[in-house]
Amino acid sequence: MKxxxxxxFPGEAMDKLKAEFEVDIxxxxxxxxxxxxxxxxxxxxxxxxxxxxxxxxxxxxxxxxKLIVDHWGGWRIDKEYxxxxxxxxxxxxxxxxxIIKGVADIVIGMMIAVGRRFxxxxxxxxxxxxxxxxQSNHLLLGEGLxxxxxxxxxxxxxxxxxxxxxxAFDMNLIYYDIKKNEEIEKYGAVYTExxxxxxxxxxxxxxxxxxxxxxxxxxxxxxDMMKESAYIINTARGxxxxxxxxxxxxxxxxxxxxxxxxxxxxxKVSEELLTMKNVLLLPHIGGALYKERASNFTRMVExxxxxxxxxxx
Amino acid sequence: xxxxxxxxxxxxxxxxxxxxxxxxxxxxxxxxxxxLDKxxxxxxxxxxxxxxxxxxxxxREVIMNANRLKVIGDLWGNGRNIDQKACExxxxxxxxSPITKKWINHSEAExxxxxxLAVTRRLLEADAFVRAGKFQExxxxxxxxxxVGLxxxxxxxxxxxxxxxxxxxxxxxxxNLIVQYWDLERSDKMxxxxxxxxxxxxxxxxxxxxxxxxNGTQGYLLDAPQFDMMKKGVYLxxxxxxxxxxxKELIKALKDGxxxxxxxxxxxxxxxxxxxxxxxxxxxLTPHSDGALWLERNQIYESVVSxxxxxxx
Numbered sequence: 001m002k003x004x005x006x007x008x009f010p011g012e013a014m015d016k017l018k019a020e021f022e023v024d025i026x027x028x029x030x031x032x033x034x035x036x037x038x039x040x041x042x043x044x045x046x047x048x049x050x051x052x053x054x055x056x057x058x059x060x061x062x063x064x065x066k067l068i069v070d071h072w073g074g075w076r077i078d079k080e081y082x083x084x085x086x087x088x089x090x091x092x093x094x095x096x097x098x099i100i101k102g103v104a105d106i107v108i109g110m111m112i113a114v115g116r117r118f119x120x121x122x123x124x125x126x127x128x129x130x131x132x133x134x135q136s137n138h139l140l141l142g143e144g145l146x147x148x149x150x151x152x153x154x155x156x157x158x159x160x161x162x163x164x165x166x167x168a169f170d171m172n173l174i175y176y177d178i179k180k181n182e183e184i185e186k187y188g189a190v191y192t193e194x195x196x197x198x199x200x201x202x203x204x205x206x207x208x209x210x211x212x213x214x215x216x217x218x219x220x221x222x223x224d225m226m227k228e229s230a231y232i233i234n235t236a237r238g239x240x241x242x243x244x245x246x247x248x249x250x251x252x253x254x255x256x257x258x259x260x261x262x263x264x265x266x267x268k269v270s271e272e273l274l275t276m277k278n279v280l281l282l283p284h285i286g287g288a289l290y291k292e293r294a295s296n297f298t299r300m301v302e303x304x305x306x307x308x309x310x311x312x313x
Numbered sequence: 314x315x316x317x318x319x320x321x322x323x324x325x326x327x328x329x330x331x332x333x334x335x336x337x338x339x340x341x342x343x344x345x346x347x348x349l350d351k352x353x354x355x356x357x358x359x360x361x362x363x364x365x366x367x368x369x370x371x372x373r374e375v376i377m378n379a380n381r382l383k384v385i386g387d388l389w390g391n392g393r394n395i396d397q398k399a400c401e402x403x404x405x406x407x408x409x410s411p412i413t414k415k416w417i418n419h420s421e422a423e424x425x426x427x428x429x430l431a432v433t434r435r436l437l438e439a440d441a442f443v444r445a446g447k448f449q450e451x452x453x454x455x456x457x458x459x460x461v462g463l464x465x466x467x468x469x470x471x472x473x474x475x476x477x478x479x480x481x482x483x484x485x486x487x488x489n490l491i492v493q494y495w496d497l498e499r500s501d502k503m504x505x506x507x508x509x510x511x512x513x514x515x516x517x518x519x520x521x522x523x524x525x526x527x528n529g530t531q532g533y534l535l536d537a538p539q540f541d542m543m544k545k546g547v548y549l550x551x552x553x554x555x556x557x558x559x560x561k562e563l564i565k566a567l568k569d570g571x572x573x574x575x576x577x578x579x580x581x582x583x584x585x586x587x588x589x590x591x592x593x594x595x596x597x598l599t600p601h602s603d604g605a606l607w608l609e610r611n612q613i614y615e616s617v618v619s620x621x622x623x624x625x626x
Contacts, residue, residue, distance in 0.1 A: 008456075010455070010456075010459070029450065029451075029452040029453065029455060029456055030450060030451065030452065097464075098462065098464065101462065101463075101464045101488075101489065102462055102464075105430060105434070105462070105463055105464075105488055106430065106434055106436070108426070108430065108488075109426075109427060109430030109431060109434060109436055110436070112423060112424075112426070112427040112430075113427060113430075113431060113436055113437075116424065116427065116599075116602065116605070116606075118427065118431060118436075118437065118597070118599065119437060119440055121598070121599040121600055121602055122437055122597065122598055122599070124600055125586065125591055125598045125599075125600055126591050126598075130584065130585060130586075130600040131584075131585075132346050132347065132584060133583065133584040133600075133601040134325075134346035134347065134601075135346060135600060135601075136599075136600050136601055136602030136605040137327050137346075137602075137604065137605050137610065138325055138327070138346060140600065140602055140605050141327060141605050141606065141607040141610070142602075142605055142606060142607070143606065143607070143608065144419070144420055144423055144606045144608075144609070145423055146416065146419045146420065146423065164487055165487045165488060167487070168483050168484045168486070168487035169419075169423060169426075169484055169487075170419065266451060267448045267449055267450060267451060267453070269443055269448060274443070274444050274446075275444075280436065280440055281439075281440050281443040281444060282436065282439045282440065282443065282454075283439055283442055283443050283447075283448040283453060283454050283457075283458065284451070284452075284453075284454050285434065285435070285436075285439050285454040285458050285460065287455070288434075288454035288455050288458055288459045288460055289459065289460055289461070289462045290459035290460070290461070291461070291462065292462055293455060293459070
């Protein structure tokens with residue numbers, strides 16, 4: 001049987017796949033343009049995807065297609081049409097636990113790093129300025145988490161995972177969402193009306209859904225409301241924050257700093273941010289976990305092999 | 314009408330309390346970071362009414378030379394540098410801050426967690442990556458900056474039963490880490506929070522991450538034989554004494570991969586790291602800054618100063 005992989009996947013499972021199938025792959029980490037994909041899948045039995053959109057046109061271009069195995073939940077596959085064509089879809093079950101935890105973990109790291117000026121600390125040492133153990137209490141004073149107020153914007157799975165971790169650091173938790181959420185309140189988070197949320201938080205972490213209506217949820221108005229000593233953390237989607245307004249807020253010291261994983265025009269990062277000392281800039285590493293992704297790929301390959309056995313048997 | 318009181322502040326302290334002092338008293342404030350030389354202190358203390366100190370040696374000889382001394386404000390509050398008996402004899406009151414020293418335990422544990430996150434998730438490397446303009450593609454981090462997750466992995470704490478260990482366990486379990494510890498004695502508190510006691514060798518052999526919080530041991534806790542015992546690819550963090558780790562051996566282990574990465578706040582050759590250490594990519598270094606928090610230090614300074622002023626009124 002022929003398998004086409006829409007991108008590269010990490011780990012050792014490729015050898016196993018090649019042992020059982022004829023394999024073609026789009027090498028690299030980015031999706032193929034639709035026409036190119038269509039051109040390569042004419043004789044394909046199995047498609048291995050990474051949340052690629054698989055619509056009617058693509059399905060029709062692969063008359064032998066029997067199975068689609070997706071790294072995520074197959075959300076962008078035309079499921080109804082696939083059903084009509086008798087194509088099985090396999091997504092990774094409960095896949096998201098690993099990435100939810102992966103992102104929540106770094107949110108804590110991002111808050112402490114920007115509050116305690118880790119970037120400056122490293123530079124300080126590397127530039128040879130570290131000469132006395134008491135210097136940091138003079139030159140590199142920062143902000144901790146203990147007793148500070150964390151505002152969690154969005155009480156979804158990642159927001160709740162962040163609440164669990166932040167509670168262990170004795171942070172005071174508040175949250176805002178379109179409606180109240182019992183589960184996040186179990187960690188001690190208190191529902192707070194929007195304006196107050198922005199006014200009283202020492203750290204704000206963004207965990208809103210990437211919906212059109214949430215675009216620029218945080219803009220000039222919100223930055224004006226925020227404390228001058230506050231930090232903003234974004235690991236959700238870049239367009240939730242008006243990046244231009246954020247740069248302006250940082251330049252005018254309306255807020256103390258930012259830690260960002262995502263950018264409005266990702267991978268483009270606003271130039272002004274690149275030279276600011278009080279920001280931590282990450283290239284969307286929240287889910288960059290080797291073992292977890294490699295193990296996902298292994299499971300995907302195993303799904304292909306079981307299917308083969310099913311069909312043969 | 315009695316004149317203004319004379320205040321001596323032995324060295325630089327973080328915060329604004331000095332302003333309140335200067336308003337009401339004649340203040341001599343030394344500005345160096347280290348402890349005041351005893352001979353200088355004896356000179357300066359002659360006509361002083363209030364002494365503000367931290368860890369400076371205030372022994373019998375100093376006290377006997379302090380003809381007017383009425384109050385000592387001890388910022389660190391452990392009083393081991395002050396001869397209490399001599400103070401009693403002379404009718405000198407020693408005041409400390411009612412803000413418990415617990416803030417430093419919280420701070421140390423927070424800082425240690427940060428070092429662990431920074432080194433396993435490569436946060437500073439990622440920040441440098443973005444600033445160097447290398448963030449060009451979406452999904453890039455999965456190829457160029459994959460990290461190691463914490464979920465379900467084993468953390469070994471060395472030491473901590475007398476200092477900060479409980480705070481470390483509390484924070485670690487929120488990340489779904491399995492926590493084990495070794496120390497010269499056991500800790501009910503750490504165990505009730507979820508840590509399992511194991512002998513040193515077992516902790517070294519089975520931990521994915523090791524955080525050193527030891528205090529009472531002499532000589533190297535981690536030397537060549539210990540690095541050999543550790544799991545290959547372990548991550549190491551140290552926030553207590555640098556003299557516990559043979560830094561040259563650590564560098565060897567970092568270079569050959571026995572240790573995958575290290576996060577350090579303290580160094581063998583106190584206070585400096587060996588220069589070679591600063592050139593390695595897989596290390597995160599901070600300059601003895603695990604207690605460099607402005608708010609907490611300012612609060613303590615203000616609290617002690619206001620108590621001293623109240624006392625003499």
